[in-house]
Amino acid sequence: MDVIRYVVRDRSTAARAVVRYPTLEMEGDAGLCDRLRDYLVTPMSVVQGRTDQAGGGRATVLRSLPPGSVDWLEACLARAAEDLSLELDTHWT
């Protein structure tokens, strides 16, 4: 069952691909799908914010994301988008 569909568009060629969560199945432009796959196999960590409960401040933390999670997939897609000049869109189904 699809829960989220990520629509990926190459800004320079207008090629499109769809990545489905949680299955990570892809469809669309074959070349774009191949390039995206390279980004979905890596461990991913991201900078995040957290409230410092002890002091009431705001902390910046580096957090590794569980592979296969939504956070991980979105971080992977965002990194691919940054490297490959892609546009991303989310559709809940």
Next chain:
Amino acid sequence: MTTSPAPAPYHSRCQYLPLRFYRSRDLSVFQWAEEQFHLEISTGLAGDSGFHRRSAAAVELMDQLPLQAKDLFRGLIDRLRLQPADDFEVDELGVWRPGEMRINCDPARVAELQGWPSGGAQVRQLLQTTLIHECGHALLEDPRGGVSLRSFMHLLVVSGWLPNPLHDPVPFQQPVGEPTQLTEHLLQRLREVDSRWDPDQTVRAPGQPPPVRLDSDLMGDWRTWQPGGERPAPTLGLRSPRQLGKELLTQRARGTLDAELRSVGLSAEQVWRVASRYRPVTSCAEDLISEAPAEIFRQLHRGPVPWRAAQTALREGERLLIQPWRDAELVRGRSEPAPRPNLKRHLVPGRA
């Protein structure tokens, strides 16, 4: 949100001397930071001799900060504490609290533990990201930043934070368009939670509820509240688009969502349309409500954002967080020269 905020109060009329000016005179990086940013710098106690070099490397990064972030350091940060990794949680890179920033001078250790590339350039980028993000918190929360609660709330709205429609159906009844009405609706509800919240003041201004209340009043759990009950809701129960999506899908899986939505005058189509209209600029801003505006500030200084639905948050962030500083620059300019170095001084930072 048609009115423009006033010019940024923290904008500095003084210029900055580059770090190389101090280096060429054999003056320390710490002296440069103290004098140019009006900071009191202290270092923590580290067990190895390389800590002085690593803390100097952290301070050097301030030379490359965007000019607005430099003004935030000069105007809103009074103390910079340079500390070893042992003084932080294992994943922490830095912490801001009003007037003070603590920086972990061992970011490579955090990077290694969290699977981040630990090369010099990547680690420097990590630390600079931290400095800019924490400057974003200073801008948004320190009363000297001049960002009102109304602007703060507006940035949440255009980042897609919404209540569950069963808790508060009003945001889903609005026509899709300008989010101004939604901002005002949520501010009104926040004042019902606690009448001390003043939309025209900054979130940490004197007279506002304690800062710890911000997250709980905005995004606390609403499910203990019974619709129709006389007791006012203790929280707005705001959710990021991803959190709200998960809640709605769970309710749909139970088979009750459509009927429950009908009972409050909504259809599932209406709800999904509104819920997918906006999103935060990064997925990192989906967990904690106070992070969303600070992430907008960081991303505005970092470069393009690939998420199509995040473009409104970026545009409004530019208007509310950067334009007031640009306006101040235009109005006031930098008519005063940078502070000159004290050539008789050889600064060794104090211990924290």
